[in-house]
Amino acid sequence: MRWSSVAMALAGAESLAVALDPISISGNKFFNKDGSQFFIKGVAYQLVPQDPLVDTAQCKRDASLMSELGANTIRVYHVDPSADHDGCMKEFGDAGIYVLADLDTFDTYIIPELNYWNKTKYERYAEVMDAFEKYDNVLGFFVGNENIATKDDSPTAPYLKAAARDMKAYRDAQGYREIPIGYSAADILQLRPMLQDYLTCGGNSSEIVDFFALNSYSWCDPSTYTASTYEQLEEYAKDFPVPIFFSETGCIVPGPRQFDDQDAIFGPEMVNDWSGAIIYEWIQEENAYGIITYAPAGQDAGPDVQGGFLRKGTPTPKLPDFTALKSKWATNKPTGVNKSAYKPSHVSTRACPTSTAGGWWQVDGDVKLPTLGQILAVSPRTTQTAPSSEASTPTSTAAADGTAASSASITHQPSPVSSESASSSTTSGSSAATTTSKGSSAPTDKRVTALGAGLAAALLAFAALL
DSSP states (O other), X not given: OOOOOOOOOGGGGGGGOOSXXXXXXXXXXXXXTTSOEEOEEEEEOOSSSSOSSSXXXXXXXXXXXXXXXXXXXXXXXXXXXXXXXXHHHHXXXXXXXXXXXXXXXXXXXXXXXXXXXXXXXXXXHHHHHHHHTTOTTEEEEEEEESOOOSTTOGGGHHHHXXXXXXXXXXXXXXXXXXXXXXXXXXXXXXXXXXXXXXXXXSSOGGGSOSEEEEEOOOOOSSOOTTTTSHHHHHHHHTTOSSOEEEEEEOOOSSXXXXXXXXXXXXXXXXXXXXXXXEESOSBOOTTSOOSEESSOSOOOOXXXXXXXXXXXXXXXXXXXXXXXXXXXXXXXXXXOOOGGGOOGGGOOOOOOOOOOTTSSOOOOSSOOOOOTTOOOOOOOOXXXXXXXXXXXXXXXXXXXXSGGXXXXXXOBOOOOOOSTTEEEEEEETTEEEEEETTSXXXXXXXXXOOOOHHHHHHHHHHHHTO
16 A cells, blocks of 8 residues: 665674564564564554665654554554665664565555566565665565455566565575564455465465555454454464564544454464454554645645645644544554463465356466566456445555656555455545445555556566567
8 A cells, every 4th residue: 555785894783773573474473572562563664666675863752652552563664675665774773663565666566467576676675675674673574565466466476476586585685683574465356365375385485475564444444353354364373374463453443433343353263273453553644644744735745745744844633533442552462472381383385276166266286487588478368347336445556666667657556445344446546445344445546557568568578579
């Protein structure tokens, strides 16, 4: 849901120190250095399209209020690997906050319309990893966000798995610490649980994601563990082989938000299998999902104003959302299990899902993953869409691939309301919205809009040569 030098001198090492120790993974859980289990209480943080981690003074202001909120993690969707992140990473580290960052950039999305994983993408992902691996408060990296969201998208899955494989190999070859690498999925009923099973199946630890995350807006207050379909999500997550958590949540229908889903996520129903949640989002903007503001809407144009919203200054809690979330997290204090007492042997690796004729999942079993630049043979894409009676309608607006995409317009990253309550969708131009039975829309799309079919075909042909 967002706008779609490795070495450092010894003399500068002290300035990069942060107050946090790296988080590690064992089985399907995150662990602190002292052996206690780590649970994510996070917020999505992208003040500006290119990189929100370059303004140290702003990061300090925001980190202070996040600490008051009870957050220990932020998710950042886009960063500039050539920028200096030392100040912001230190400010967040000193506030006890970890960072989850997406490796893809505006021109390196892996998308169904241009299915490939090539040297260009690999090198751009590596640049982001190179820029952030030195920070101990990097919790993990995403190789993609909602890349698979419609009926014909599942053939993209092997490319995502190949990206995870190659970035893990790059990480290890460079001698970096084992920073987890995973994927953030759209919560699409017809793709549950095939995608999460596929990305972790096959029995080869070097080829699977280190964690799986879900963008879900199915719990809309007032709701319940069963009515929201969280009960079903928990069934799919039981004894999952890697950590699983919500990488986006926070439905605003009908509002104001009470964040009652946090009681389930950190409570007895789900705490044994889920590792926490990230709330969408920090800043209030046109989609109305923010929990803070820097100024009222409708600001005059200026260097720190986009879409009529000021994106810099002293953060002010948006009430009652901010206080409701702060109250929930203050009472949600799971202890989990200590690493010394944890037995990862109880986790279960699922079989690779098989395809069904005419179904949403079209990857048949443990297929061989593509190598760099290889384009797998797949059946022609269709234009068939799910009927409105089906439970979940995706809202993804595909990101154009190749360097030409940098000139495309920027809108919100996709985040569908994808529960059994979703009934219809409307797509117009560069944005998309899913309408629920309660009449609300999910966060609008912040990806780069797709290019025309002719240019896409040209880019695909060019990619095959790289």
